[in-house]
Amino acid sequence: MKILSFVILVLCSGLVYSFEEASKNIHQANNKQNVDTKHWMASKTEVERKNPIKKSLESIKRGRKFYVRSCSNCHGSDAKGKGPAAVNLAVQPTNLREMAGLHADGDLAWKITNGRGAMPAWKDMLGKNQVWDLVNYIQSLNDSSASDKRSKQQKTLVLLIFTWRKHKLKSP
Ligand code: HEC
Numbered sequence: 001m002k003i004l005s006f007v008i009l010v011l012c013s014g015l016v017y018s019f020e021e022a023s024k025n026i027h028q029a030n031n032k033q034n035v036d037t038k039h040w041m042a043s044k045t046e047v048e049r050k051n052p053i054k055k056s057l058e059s060i061k062r063g064r065k066f067y068v069r070s071c072s073n074c075h076g077s078d079a080k081g082k083g084p085a086a087v088n089l090a091v092q093p094t095n096l097r098e099m100a101g102l103h104a105d106g107d108l109a110w111k112i113t114n115g116r117g118a119m120p121a122w123k124d125m126l127g128k129n130q131v132w133d134l135v136n137y138i139q140s141l142n143d144s145s146a147s148d149k150r151s152k153q154q155k156t157l158v159l160l161i162f163t164w165r166k167h168k169l170k171s172p
Helices: 002-038 057-070 084-088 105-114 130-140 144-170
Strands: none
16 A cells, blocks of 8 residues: 555656646747747847947937937837838837837847848948937937836825824824
8 A cells, every 4th residue: 555655656746747847848948939039139248238428418319310310210209119101010110118228228239230120220321329329319218217216206205294194193
């Protein structure tokens, strides 16, 4: 009897192990797919490349000028990815406003320089450092995080005042 339960135990653990292996494999396959088709990634070296141009108002202005002329047709004048030319594209232009501040400068610069699919490679159209002006402009669109922070601070303040008043009312 003891031997039988031992055998059953071994069989069960084997089964659990193979299930785990199988799900791990599926997971790995999914990850690989994301890298190849869905998520567009620059190499680590490119991502870590330093932006030589300061995020000054002048640079952002230069970037915006180039953007309006060359990018807004697809990415939209509000950079939300819904420009007039977007309707004809199978892969939709990225909402750049949404990704601003979430990607490294080097990552954006590499993607703008080299393109992919419907996204043109701007390599030969960009003057020296122009790509960094574009990057600075895109990153400057990330105004939501600042206002998020502000509204969080406001909420905390209101809560504090509320608690304080409640406390004051209670105490004689
Ligand atoms: C003809 C339409 C078109 C034009 C013009 C265009 N783009 Fe794009 N862009 C796309 C599409 C489509 C994608 C998505 C490509 C993909 O994911 O395979 C994209 C992706 C990008 C990405 C990468 C976002 C990510 O997924 O990480 C950046 C950055 C970008 N564009 C910036 C620009 C800039 C800057 C310009 C102007 C200099 C520009 N694009 C002009 C169509 C366009």
